[in-house]
Amino acid sequence: xxxxxxxxxxxxxxxxxxxxxxxxxxxxxxxxxxxxxxxxxxxxxxxxxxxxxxxxxxxxxxxxxxxxxxxxxxxxxxxxxxxxxxxxxxxxxxxxxxxxxxxxxxxxxxxxxxxxxxxxxxxxxxxxxxxxxxxxxxxxxxxxxxxxxxxxxxxxxxxxxxxxxxxxxxxxxxxxxxxxxxxxxxxxxxxxxxxxxxxxxxxxxxxxxxxxxxxxxxxxxxxxxxxxxxxxxxxxxxxxxxxxxxxxxxxxxxxxxxxxxxxxxxxxxxxxxxxxxxxxxxxxxxxxxxxxxxxxxxxxxxxxxxx
Numbered sequence: 001x002x003x004x005x006x007x008x009x010x011x012x013x014x015x016x017x018x019x020x021x022x023x024x025x026x027x028x029x030x031x032x033x034x035x036x037x038x039x040x041x042x043x044x045x046x047x048x049x050x051x052x053x054x055x056x057x058x059x060x061x062x063x064x065x066x067x068x069x070x071x072x073x074x075x076x077x078x079x080x081x082x083x084x085x086x087x088x089x090x091x092x093x094x095x096x097x098x099x100x101x102x103x104x105x106x107x108x109x110x111x112x113x114x115x116x117x118x119x120x121x122x123x124x125x126x127x128x129x130x131x132x133x134x135x136x137x138x139x140x141x142x143x144x145x146x147x148x149x150x151x152x153x154x155x156x157x158x159x160x161x162x163x164x165x166x167x168x169x170x171x172x173x174x175x176x177x178x179x180x181x182x183x184x185x186x187x188x189x190x191x192x193x194x195x196x197x198x199x200x201x202x203x204x205x206x207x208x209x210x211x212x213x214x215x216x217x218x219x220x221x222x223x224x225x226x227x228x229x230x231x232x233x234x235x236x237x238x239x240x241x242x243x244x245x246x247x248x249x250x251x252x253x254x255x256x257x258x259x260x261x262x263x264x265x266x267x268x269x270x271x272x273x274x275x276x277x278x279x280x281x282x283x284x285x286x287x288x289x290x291x292x293x294x295x296x297x298x299x300x301x302x303x304x305x306x307x
Contacts, residue, residue: 009072012065019061023069027134029062044130059130063118066129070122070138071097077143079153084184085174092163094172096185097121097155099147103193106152108300111190112139113156115204115234116178121157124203124231125282136286142201145293151199154189158182158209182209186217197303199227199296203285207233207252214246215239225249227299229292231276231284238271246271251295253288255281261291 016022017032024030024039033040048058075081080101083093103109119126128137135141139155146153158178162169175181190198202210207230214221214228215238222245230252238246253276254264260277274291276284285292 009068012068012072016062016065016069019058019065021062023134027140028132029130062130063126066123066126067120070120070129070134070140073134073138073140074122074143074155077140078147079143079155082189084181084188085172086188088173092172094157094160094163094175094181095121096157096189097153098189099153103152103154103189103195106193106195107197108149108151109154109190109193109195109198110142110146110151110296111154111156111198111200112142113182113200113202113206113209114139114158115206116159117205118159120160121155124285128282128286137282139285141286141289145289149293149297152195154185156182156185158206178205178209179212182213183216186213191217191220195224197300198225199229199300200225201229201231201285201292201296202233203231204281205234206230207235211235211238214242218242218245221245226303227296229253229295230271231288231292232281243270249299253277253284253292255279255284260288 020032021029021044022032022039029044030039031042032038044062046059047055049055074097079097079099081095081097082101083090083095085093114123122139123129123137124139125137143153158181161172161175161177161181163172175184200210210228218241226249228250230250232255233252247270250271252271252273254273255278256264256275257279258264258275260275262275264273264275276288278284278287
């Protein structure tokens with residue numbers, strides 16, 4: 001399947017080039033310079049025509065190439081695909097990324113959970129990838145930082161729950177929804193691998209998916225998950241039995257005009273909220289990354305000191 005994956009990413013890059021764009025060495029999407037056939041200095045532009053509908057079609061055509069390009073970069077950074085459900089053929093399944101390829105008794109495991117909508121594994125915000133850079137909108141900075149700190153990695157892919165068959169979009173059996181995806185990943189990859197210590201970063205609807213996991217696997221979380229970092233999470237109230245635990249291990253970096261890490265609100269036995277240092281929702285993961293990892297590392301040190 002690696003050759004098939006490589007072909008898909010090459011096709012995406014070629015299609016992007018046909019549209020007139022490529023990512024430069026800094027990960028910025030640039031218009032192709034006709035003189036060199038390489039990325040030039042002009043950035044991506046949404047308004048290419050006078051017709052708004054044509055501009056949106058142009059944007060969607062560019063956006064459709066992003067997932068495979070990001071997947072390729074994840075693999076170039078040492079992560080591997082695991083196809084799920086295990087009993088389905090790859091063409092009828094989805095996948096997650098991990099490093100190492102077979103997670104087993106990780107000393108430190110970091111799980112990344114993206115939000116809802118049109119983002120896939122390795123992405124926080126597609127619009128930032130297109131309009132700013134890969135580092136702004138992808139999970140690659142989190143991957144690199146985690147690797148330097150000695151974490152194993154698991155990157156979920158909860159929106160990739162459908163495949164086209166005979167011209168129709170069909171749910172993937174066993175992982176039909178984002179919640180099903182997370183439950184399958186937890187029961188078939190995380191729990192059997194028996195990790196020693198686990199941290200989670202969840203953006204936007206990734207917050208709701210994380211709380212579902214906490215509610216369904218409370219014993220595992222209280223024993224093994226030492227830090228949960230949310231970035232402008234969308235989520236309801238946790239179950240009463242988990243509130244004390246979450247108030248201890250979780251923090252949410254929310255969109256705010258206040259400086260980074262400024263307390264925003266915290267009532268008794270609730271998840272602490274601090275400023276992500278940016279007013280826009282889609283920017284919070286990028287703007288808060290240093291504080292997120294400082295929080296995770298501090299929680300890990302506290303965990304080790306208790307042992």
